[in-house]
Amino acid sequence: MSKIAERTGVIWTPDDALDLLSVDVDGNCSQEEFWGMVAINQAGRDWLTGKIDIVEYLDKLEYYGVPNPFEIVDEFAEHVEFVISHA
Amino acid sequence: MSFKRIKQYPALKAKYDQFKLWEDQTPAQRQASYASKTIEAERANHSRVEGYVSPFNTPNTERVYLLTKILSTTQNGAGSTVANTLRSLLSDYTITGAQFTALAGSPIVLPGRRYRFAKLTITSVSTTTTTQTSRITGASYKKPSVDSATSPFGQKTAAQNYSAAVTEIQGIAAFNTFLAGNNGKNRARFTPEG
Numbered sequence: 661m662s663k664i665a666e667r668t669g670v671i672w673t674p675d676d677a678l679d680l681l682s683v684d685v686d687g688n689c690s691q692e693e694f695w696g697m698v699a700i701n702q703a704g705r706d707w708l709t710g711k712i713d714i715v716e717y718l719d720k721l722e723y724y725g726v727p728n729p730f731e732i733v734d735e736f737a738e739h740v741e742f743v744i745s746h747a
Numbered sequence: 748m749s750f751k752r753i754k755q756y757p758a759l760k761a762k763y764d765q766f767k768l769w770e771d772q773t774p775a776q777r778q779a780s781y782a783s784k785t786i787e788a789e790r791a792n793h794s795r796v797e798g799y800v801s802p803f804n805t806p807n808t809e810r811v812y813l814l815t816k817i818l819s820t821t822q823n824g825a826g827s828t829v830a831n832t833l834r835s836l837l838s839d840y841t842i843t844g845a846q847f848t849a850l851a852g853s854p855i856v857l858p859g860r861r862y863r864f865a866k867l868t869i870t871s872v873s874t875t876t877t878t879q880t881s882r883i884t885g886a887s888y889k890k891p892s893v894d895s896a897t898s899p900f901g902q903k904t905a906a907q908n909y910s911a912a913v914t915e916i917q918g919i920a921a922f923n924t925f926l927a928g929n930n931g932k933n934r935a936r937f938t939p940e941g
Contacts, residue, residue, distance in 0.1 A: 676863050676938075678863070678938055678941075679938075682936055682938050683936065684868065684870065684934040684935060684936035685934060685935060685936070686872075686926075686931055686932055686933065686934045687926040687927045687928065687929075687930075687931030687932065687933050687934075688931035694917065697936065697937070698910075698913055698937050698939075701936070701937060701938045701939060702939045704938075705863075705938065705939045705940075705941040706941070708941065709941045
């Protein structure tokens, strides 16, 4: 748990922010979908470490078939902001 | 025009009203409604022990081992089946304390506290579901019984990269058996290190 969440006891945040952005696949996925998952999660890691900027991250999400990527990233940013504002 | 969005209003309003009730709840009320939905005894409880992971792309001359927690060989808590499956899938990609002691030379060890390891998460999703009512929207939904296990992993052989390891793990029979289990409802997630 992050330090902020521990202190307030109200909000849960994972130690690794990628947990909020990563996706999984089920057993009925195709090879393409499987590697799409690996690519999406890699893009998330690259964005969090500053290797790619947000525009490229959103482009990659869209390329790998995530509908409405901005909505997901927006939710993530809101959650992070929410956690910080409650610190 | 068919006014599609407008016609959705009555159904959405019902959910919205429930949502507002939930939003206005005190923390104590929220915890109570959450507790009424959760069976704590079924929450996955995995045992972990100290182990090591070797980060990707480090050749033999520069190979480092990061100290971390890996799944233990004895799993007695809830969700032990999934934990055991995961541990055996990643046994070549993680290093137990005993395996580490047996390593020749003086391997370089670094504490891995702040390091984001590559992780594999596998989730078993039961095919049978129970119908529940959402404490937030009041809508009913079907809830399967779910068990997840996560473990860090690293390179199996020196200078291996992440994609190669993922390809290998994807080729393991036990991985495919797991993923195809529960009529393909089981899930897997690979996240890279960074």
